[in-house]
Amino acid sequence: MCGIVGFNGHHEAAAVLLDGLTKLEYRGYDSAGIAVRDGSKDATIVKAKGRLDHLKEKTDNGRSVIGTCGIGHTRWATHGEPSENNAHPHCSDDGNVIGVHNGIIENYQELKEKLLRNGYTFYSETDTEVAIKLVDYYYKKYLGTPVDAINHALVRIRGSYALELMFKEYPDEIYAARKDSPMILGVADGESFIASDVPAILKHTRTVYYIGNLQMARVGKGEITFYNLDGDEIEIEPKTIDWDAEAAEKSGYEHFMMKEIHEQPKAVADTLHSAVKDGKIDLAGLGLTEEEIRELQQIYIVACGSAYHVGVAAQYTIEDLADIPVRVELASEFRYRHIPLAQNALVIIISQSGETADSLAALRKAKEKNLKTLGIVNVIGSSIAREADHVFYTMAGPEIAVATTKAYSAQLIAADCIAVYFGMVRGRITEEKGAEYLDALESLPKQIEKILEDKERLQWFASKQSNAHDVFFIGRGMDYAVTLEGSLKLKEISYVHSEAYAAGELKHGTISLIEDGTLVISVLTQKALIEKTVSNMVEVKSRGAYLMGLTTYGNYDIEDVADFTTYIPDTDPHFAISLAVVPLQLLAYYFAVSRGLDVDKPRNLAKSVTVE
Numbered sequence: 001m002c003g004i005v006g007f008n009g010h011h012e013a014a015a016v017l018l019d020g021l022t023k024l025e026y027r028g029y030d031s032a033g034i035a036v037r038d039g040s041k042d043a044t045i046v047k048a049k050g051r052l053d054h055l056k057e058k059t060d061n062g063r064s065v066i067g068t069c070g071i072g073h074t075r076w077a078t079h080g081e082p083s084e085n086n087a088h089p090h091c092s093d094d095g096n097v098i099g100v101h102n103g104i105i106e107n108y109q110e111l112k113e114k115l116l117r118n119g120y121t122f123y124s125e126t127d128t129e130v131a132i133k134l135v136d137y138y139y140k141k142y143l144g145t146p147v148d149a150i151n152h153a154l155v156r157i158r159g160s161y162a163l164e165l166m167f168k169e170y171p172d173e174i175y176a177a178r179k180d181s182p183m184i185l186g187v188a189d190g191e192s193f194i195a196s197d198v199p200a201i202l203k204h205t206r207t208v209y210y211i212g213n214l215q216m217a218r219v220g221k222g223e224i225t226f227y228n229l230d231g232d233e234i235e236i237e238p239k240t241i242d243w244d245a246e247a248a249e250k251s252g253y254e255h256f257m258m259k260e261i262h263e264q265p266k267a268v269a270d271t272l273h274s275a276v277k278d279g280k281i282d283l284a285g286l287g288l289t290e291e292e293i294r295e296l297q298q299i300y301i302v303a304c305g306s307a308y309h310v311g312v313a314a315q316y317t318i319e320d321l322a323d324i325p326v327r328v329e330l331a332s333e334f335r336y337r338h339i340p341l342a343q344n345a346l347v348i349i350i351s352q353s354g355e356t357a358d359s360l361a362a363l364r365k366a367k368e369k370n371l372k373t374l375g376i377v378n379v380i381g382s383s384i385a386r387e388a389d390h391v392f393y394t395m396a397g398p399e400i401a402v403a404t405t406k407a408y409s410a411q412l413i414a415a416d417c418i419a420v421y422f423g424m425v426r427g428r429i430t431e432e433k434g435a436e437y438l439d440a441l442e443s444l445p446k447q448i449e450k451i452l453e454d455k456e457r458l459q460w461f462a463s464k465q466s467n468a469h470d471v472f473f474i475g476r477g478m479d480y481a482v483t484l485e486g487s488l489k490l491k492e493i494s495y496v497h498s499e500a501y502a503a504g505e506l507k508h509g510t511i512s513l514i515e516d517g518t519l520v521i522s523v524l525t526q527k528a529l530i531e532k533t534v535s536n537m538v539e540v541k542s543r544g545a546y547l548m549g550l551t552t553y554g555n556y557d558i559e560d561v562a563d564f565t566t567y568i569p570d571t572d573p574h575f576a577i578s579l580a581v582v583p584l585q586l587l588a589y590y591f592a593v594s595r596g597l598d599v600d601k602p603r604n605l606a607k608s609v610t611v612e
């Protein structure tokens with residue numbers, strides 16, 4: 001991720017930069033650094049590995065670094081391990097250009113080779129050092145202004161960047177450029193500020209400029225000039241930050257969806273812990289007696305949208321662990337269809353809001369038929385929670401982004417708990433096995449955190465693929481269930497058409513849509529089915545598909561077939577989709593961001609669908 005800050009004013013820069021970086025530390029904290037210039041003197045660069053506190057200690061809270069113009073960076077490593085050497089700022093061989101960068105330079109290898117041929121040497125493993133030396137190269141080659149040099153470099157660079165640069169010959173200026181990575185600029189009282197996100201500069205100014213993609217800025221003391229890629233001056237209207245409660249709650253994330261994706265470890269852990277008593281999964285508190293659970297002959301899971309997808313996954317888990325036949329129904333169908341409902345049946349309604357009109361109607365229909373009902377609901381006191389006979393509250397907390405993420409994950413874990421508990425009560429799994437499953441479930445939050453640490457690769461992949469017109473998701477068994485969710489996430493926020501198919505079903509018609517370059521995303525977490533799905537991948541690849549594989553660490557053979565592979569930690573296959581869904585959510589998010597869309601509020605949608 002990384003966070004960047006910049007300051008050019010009359011106060012000492014280091015303190016302002018360190019304060020700004022503190023607000024951005026959520027964006028990365030494996031190393032940090034600042035570069036400060038005092039008039040025409042050489043810049044002082046200080047870097048430290050680890051948390052920002054190390055840099056603060058090293059600079060005596062900024063007091064040991066003198067100068068009123070500077071840039072700073074807090075790093076979340078992408079290219080090159082976390083180390084002082086790889087920490088930003090980076091500089092050209094003779095210190096002519098110094099810079100920090102947030103984003104990924106996709107073609108840095110190719111650019112590095114060009115620079116090596118031109119006599120440059122490299123001391124770090126970062127793509128940022130390459131970008132800075134490329135600017136230096138063009139600056140010296142064309143002997144133009146910094147804006148000319150940056151323009152030449154930007155034309156060559158592919159990828160995403162929020163870049164801040166300082167030039168030795170322009171000691172009282174900072175230059176900034178942006179594409180697909182966040183950056184704002186602000187001015188107040190003859191001083192200028194730059195940051196990745198508003199909180200970093202909010203205490204200095206509420207007047208900010210949102211610099212656009214492929215635009216640049218020359219940042220003087222209290223005055224900023226903007227340029228387009230041709231080097232022409234452009235006007236950008238300042239905006240006043242008028243933080244409402246909603247924006248403030250984003251905790252520095254650009255979108256609620258991203259914040260909520262990051263809240264999944266907590267949502268999963270809290271929901272799981274609510275179902276654990278004395279070290280065992282114990283749902284006696286729901287009010288269903290053990291006898292009722294033992295006598296169950298049928299479960300109907302009824303829901304809409306993503307909650308329905310949880311139902312599809314739960315069907316596999318409950319049938320497998322508790323040995324009860326499960327039917328999953330779309331609420332909008334269930335409510336109008338004549339279904340010869342089995343007696344001794346339990347109807348489980350899954351709903352985040354607890355207000356979805358069709359789900360509520362389905363619940364009422366089940367109650368009319370005298371069936372037992374259980375709601376898996378997030379919103380306390382909602383209609384479904386109030387009307388269902390029994391309620392399992394998911395502990396996801398308020399979900400604001402329209403596209404569900406943490407509520408889906410919490411529902412999934414709730415369904416897993418039901419499967420394990422029912423399995424134990426019905427004697428289909430032993431208490432020891434139940435304890436093993438609980439161990440696996442308890443590891444999920446940490447494993448989700450691990451996946452989130454690697455999201456820059458998905459951002460990179462999404463930025464390359466975001467112009468796709470059609471995307472197909474394939475998987476078998478529970479992997480099919482998670483592809484349904486991955487496909488919905490993608491289409492609802494990025495407006496890219498996508499479909500999810502059981503991998504073996506594709507060749508019964510849909511395969512005719514596969515042509516050169518069609519993106520097919522294949523999920524392979526179900527150990528027993530991987531070979532079968534690989535065969536389906538080969539089938540589409542031979543028809544031109546561009547393949548992404550999503551599998552568990554260790555299944556490295558997938559790379560022989562897939563063009564891009566992403567990995568999740570290994571776990572029991574029953575629970576693997578709690579992990580697999582995370583990269584799919586991230587992919588959808590980054591597709592939407594790359595396409596410049598309103599991630600949190602996709603067109604035509606609403607968070608709670610209270611009409612049928």
Ligand code: F6R
Nearest residue numbers: 305306307351352353356403404
């Ligand atoms: C998709 C999404 C929707 C909901 C569906 C049901 O991201 O959020 O598909 O899952 O509208 O809503 P709830 O769970 O509130 O009943």
